[in-house]
Amino acid sequence: SIRGILSRMPPNSKLHYVDSDVEALKAVADAGLGVDLYYAAWSGESDPRQVLAESGGKIALLQLDEFAGTMQWGFGLGDQLWDTYLVSNDGAPMEPKGKI
Numbered sequence: 001s002i003r004g005i006l007s008r009m010p011p012n013s014k015l016h017y018v019d020s021d022v023e024a025l026k027a028v029a030d031a032g033l034g035v036d037l038y039y040a041a042w043s044g045e046s047d048p049r050q051v052l053a054e055s056g057g058k059i060a061l062l063q064l065d066e067f068a069g070t071m072q073w074g075f076g077l078g079d080q081l082w083d084t085y086l087v088s089n090d091g092a093p094m095e096p097k098g099k100i
Contacts (some may be wrong), residue, residue: 002028002035018062020045022054029058038062 006015016036019025020043028035037055041048042064051059 002031002033006033006035018067022046022051022059025051025059026055029055036060040064040067042067 002015002017009015014036015033016038017025017028018038018040020040022039022045025037025039029037037059039046039048039051039055039059039061041061048061052061
């Protein structure tokens with residue numbers, strides 16, 4: 001869960017959550033956890049303009065080239081890169097892959 005990830009992050013780290021599931025992004029936004037949210041605009045799952053319009057400024061669009069650049073250069077010093085596709089036995093993401 002997002003709360004689980006946040007509980008294991010070092011102090012002063014920032015979680016940046018990218019997803020193509022608009023409902024998941026909205027749920028995280030509604031939880032008020034202070035997570036930066038990004039809709040994967042390259043997914044084609046939803047109309048990016050509609051996502052922006054309905055998010056009330058809580059969800060930003062992220063294009064594929066921006067995502068690739070972010071993975072290369074990072075969001076900010078000290079932020080953590082999590083691979084949410086590798087999960088532990090309890091379903092929680094594994095340890096961070098390293099600082100970006």
